[in-house]
Amino acid sequence: MASPNIVSSSQSSLSPPPATSIASTNGGYESGEIDWDNLGFKVTKTDYMFIAKSSLDGDFEQGQLIPFGNIELSPSAGILNYGQGLIEGSKAYRREDGGIFVFRPQDGAIRMQIGAERMCMPCPAVDQFVDAVKQTALANKRWIPPADKGTLYIRPLLMGSGAVLGVAPAPEYTFLVYACPVGNYLKGATEALSLYVEEEVHRAVCGGAGGVKSITNYAPVMKAMRNAKRKGFTDVLYLDSVNNKYIEEASSSNIFLIKGKVILTPKASGTILEGITKKSVIDIAHDLGYQVEERSIEVEELITAEEVFCTGTALGVAPVGSVTYKDKRIEYKISSEIVSQQLNTRLVGIQRGTIEDKRNWIVEVK
CATH class of the missing domain: 3.30.470.10 (Aminotransferase class 4, branched-chain amino acid transferase, N-terminal domain)
Incomplete structure (x- = not known):
């Protein structure tokens, strides 16, 4: 060859x-x-x-x-x-x-x-x-x-x-x-995300390639991201293309909601990328005693969520400070005691070797 x-x-x-x-x-x-x-x-x-x-x-x-x-x-x-x-x-x-x-x-x-x-x-x-x-x-x-x-x-x-x-x-x-x-994906190490719910542009459609990490998934979201950033938002939260009412994911990260001891995340059904950090966080959440539900999540559930966060390889585990939907801003409390911080601390500890890796996630380079 x-x-x-x-x-x-x-x-x-x-x-x-x-x-x-x-x-x-x-x-x-x-x-x-x-x-x-x-x-x-x-x-x-x-x-x-x-x-x-x-x-x-x-x-x-x-x-x-x-x-x-x-x-x-x-x-x-x-x-x-x-x-x-x-x-x-x-x-x-x-x-x-x-x-x-x-x-x-x-x-x-x-x-x-x-x-x-x-x-x-x-x-x-x-x-x-x-x-x-x-x-x-x-x-x-x-x-x-x-x-x-x-x-x-x-x-x-x-x-x-x-x-x-x-x-x-x-x-x-x-x-x-x-x-x-x-360094950090966000400009500030402790900066929280501010998301804008997009109702006109969809990241993926049923039967498309939204569930795989194709390069074709990224250019189409740039316009929605640019418009959101011009308005002062960090990123866009996309809805499903069929009903336009179920949350799916942000431009390059998965999303989670927390209600009490239950952590919710949209179920991947061909239009959502199966994030590796997402899978890791789900396992860690179980270790910490949380119940995790992967299911369809209506956008209105953002109003009753106690906490929202996003995950991705580049992003890590990042808290969401606010979500804006239909011109209504939903704000979430950010502190060192929030659940996403606990999950992030455990994840980073495993990656850095200060917490035991019980699932063989870490591969040594030598």
């Missing part, structure tokens, strides 16, 4: 160094080079990315690490013309002892396989996916922030890179993994 057609921003061809030299090059930890306290959540050029290719009917090659750079695509590539692409997200954490760990990469691999079947794409095996994530984290080791300063956000991307004219699966596919150091 031909080697990946990659073009760096600084050179016309790339010859990837052996994995051993990559590991030794980035094994050092030079904290003085990066302002860890002001990372934000943005693209930062790191050192290396992982890439592998496959034909439509073949298996993915072993793949390789190459210097971070631009990629070259045919103007007829399936990803560009027909949106044949999937993304995933994971994070690598540096612990106090210097150890590096990734949170539930195997779940991202399985979710990508489900999405690939829906989008008529071949997909790396679970072991291949996890190994690529680990290799990318290790190759960019010096970019992983110190404990409690941030994380290395890892983005696996599967795309139809082969040229195709006419609506059909591409003849070639590229699996690519890159990474960026990030």
Whole structure:
């Protein structure tokens, strides 16, 4: 199989160094080079990315690490013309002892396989996916922030890179993994979300691809997000497209409501993405003695909720300070004792290694 057609921003061809030299090059930890306290959540050029290719009917090659750079695509590539692409997200954490760990990469691999079947794409095996994530984290080791300063956000991307004219699966596919150091997704570490309930634009429809992490799910929500942010809101909360009365999710996160000892979240039925952080929070909630109900939730139930919060890989567990629906603002009390804070503390503790991981969620990178 031909080697990946990659073009760096600084050179016309790339010859990837052996994995051993990559590991030794980035094994050092030079904290003085990066302002860890002001990372934000943005693209930062790191050192290396992982890439592998496959034909439509073949298996993915072993793949390789190459210097971070631009990629070259045919103007007829399936990803560009027909949106044949999937993304995933994971994070690598540096612990106090210097150890590096990734949170539930195997779940991202399985979710990508489900999405690939829906989008008529071949997909790396679970072991291949996890190994690529680990290799990318290790190759960019010096970019992983110190404990409690941030994380290395890892983005696996599967795309139809082969040229195709006419609506059909591409003849070639590229699996690519890159990474960026990030701080808090929100501008302020303690900032609460303010959501606007969207009644005209729908994120997903029955029978569509709303239940998989397709790239086609994100551009259509940008206009609604832009309009909401212009009005001072953080994000948009979408309703179902059939009845326009059941809450589904925000633009890139799942939503939960709390009523007493019961935690409610919309049941995924093809239009809601099955979040990995969402699944983790549900398990943690059970551990803490809460009852969790996954069901249809009418938007009016936001009025009687004691607490609302959102979850996502990038976002973590974030409290919602207010939801605005039909020009009525519903406010929720925010404090260090709210349930979402308890859930977040437990989740972060497992990720950081200060709380025992009883479910094998954590994968060590070494």
